[in-house]
Amino acid sequence: MATPIIVPSDTTGAGADPIRRTAWRAVLLTSLVVMMAGMVRLAFSPVQEAAKLELGLTDYEISLIQGIAAALPLAVIAIPLGWLTDHSKRTRIMLVLGLCWTVGMIWTAFATNFETLFLARMLAGLGTMSLVPVAISVLSDLSAPQQRGRAMLFLGMGNTLGPALAFVLGGVLFTAFAADLSLPGxxxxxxxxxxxVFGVASAVTLLLLVLIREPERHEVENASNSLKAVVQALLKRWKFLLPLFVGQISVIMADAAAGVWAVPVMQRDLGLSIGQAGGILGGILLVAGVLGPVMAGFIADFGHKSSIRGGILIGAVIASAIGVPTALFPIVSTVPAFTAVLFVLLLAGSMTGLITATAIAVLVPNEERGICLGAFMILGALIGLGLSPVLVTLGSKALGGESHLAMALAIVGVVVGLISLAGFALAMLNAPVKAKA
Incomplete structure (x- = not known):
């Protein structure tokens, strides 16, 4: 059995830099687990059309499975989970969440109707979407404040590479199994x-968690365990946090809608197969998942060091502005142009996600981050992930039926893009003048 990584408690000693020498390995392992969670979160998306056909589902039922199924239970546990993140062993929480999404992914393979598939994806989504805030809290204590943007880029890369691999591998596996490949027995x-296959791979990946030990908490302003005191402290920052949440949740809505419906649009309107559509979207997510967090990590650190108030968010404002016109990708009529416009949209989305996480990790005190992220999880789940796929199907129905899916997706994307731009701009204007160090 491998020796667990020991995270040093003293990161300020003279001479050697213990964070860079040891904790970066823990950052990488945590990011790998986050990547696996991202794969499981969207592993159903590339094959949803085949499941829809076999189980006789409608677009509306698929939207419930892909959105509401994970959003409702996550909304219930988000605040308690945030409190536990701030006051208990976070690596143990990550293991429990990993077991949830692994069981949910394996159950997905054996679902026989809408109800069982809904429950399976509910369990998978509950685990995968709850992980990132816990991981952000862990990574915050594995890195020095001045390096946190670069540390967070690994988490951002894992969180976007996971979905990318889900589409690439999902398309490849489906094509192979549809031909002559078959699992033994x-x-x-x-x-x-x-x-x-995704479920079994997830179970193996969870073994990485035993290599990570709980890091010591840093930058604690108030040692009180009172939930009321923490909530009151967060409410004092509402002029900054509320528009920040609005901005990022709107981006989540656009990206979630694209993640659920881009492959069906490519199949229905552009005539691509599951393998082709999944490969294109996976490739887009793969490149955006590497390039976006790298760009955002350095931009966030640069902005934070600038004299501009809320400078850490300047990259998010620019990226959200780019996301407005690129949300029109569903109505582009050629595969190359469709691919290019969708790439820019998802690149911008991956940048805002990393910058928002970094802003919270830098501008919000340690003992408040878990609750802050818990509140974000509730809104992000219910509105960002739960509502947007349903809005698209309701929009297509209002326009005349499932054949209008592309236009409905474009309309939802543009509207939420404008909202995100306004949110980030207001958050930047109301950001704390001095970061918490």
Missing amino acids: VSLSPWREASL
Whole structure:
């Protein structure tokens, strides 16, 4: 058994830099677990059309499975989970969440109707979408404030590379299982076998968690465990946090809608196969998942060092502005142009996510981050992830039916893009004058 990584408690001693020498390995391992969670979170998306056909589902039912299924339970546990993140062993929380999404992914492969598939994706989403705030709290204590943007870029890369690999591998696995490949001792339809592979891979990846030990907490302003005191402290920052949440949740809405419906649009309107559509979206997410966090990490650190109030968010303002016109990607009629415009949209989205996480990690005291992120999880789940796929299907219905999916997706994307731009701009104007160090 490998020796667990020991995170040093003293990061300020003279001479050697213990954070760079040891804790960066823990950052990388945590990011790998986050990447696996991202894969499981969207592993159903590339094969959802095949599942829809086999189980006789509608677009509306798919939107409930892809959105509300994970949003509702996450909204219930978000605040308690945030409090536990601030006051208990975070690595243990990560392991429990990992077990949830692994069981949910394996259950997905054996779902027989809408109800069982809904419950399976609910369990998978509960685990995967709850992980990132816990991981942000861990990484905040694995890195010095002046290096936090660069540390967070690894988490951002994992969180975006995971979905990218979900589409690439999902498309490849589905194509292979639809041809002549089959799992030993298993006789399932191609989309089910692909789901099972993701579930087994997730179980193996969870072994990485035993290599990470709980880091010591730093930058604690108030040692009180009172939930009321923490909430009151956050409310004092509402002029900054509320528009920040609005900005990032609106970006989540655009990205979530694209993640759920881009592949069906490519299949229905551009005539691509599951493998082709999944490969294109996966490739886009793969490049954006590397480039976006790298750019955002350095931009966030540069902005934070500037004399501009809220400078850490300047990259998010620019990226959200770019996201408004690129939200029109669903109505682009050629595959190359569709791919290019969607790439820019998702690149901008990956940048704002990393910058928002860094802003919270730098501008919010340690003992308030978990609750802050918990509140963000509730709004992000219910509105960002839960509502946007449903809004698209309701929009297509209002326009005349499922054949109008592309136009509905474009309209939702542009509207939430404008809202995100306004939110980030206000958050920047109301950011704390001095960061908490």
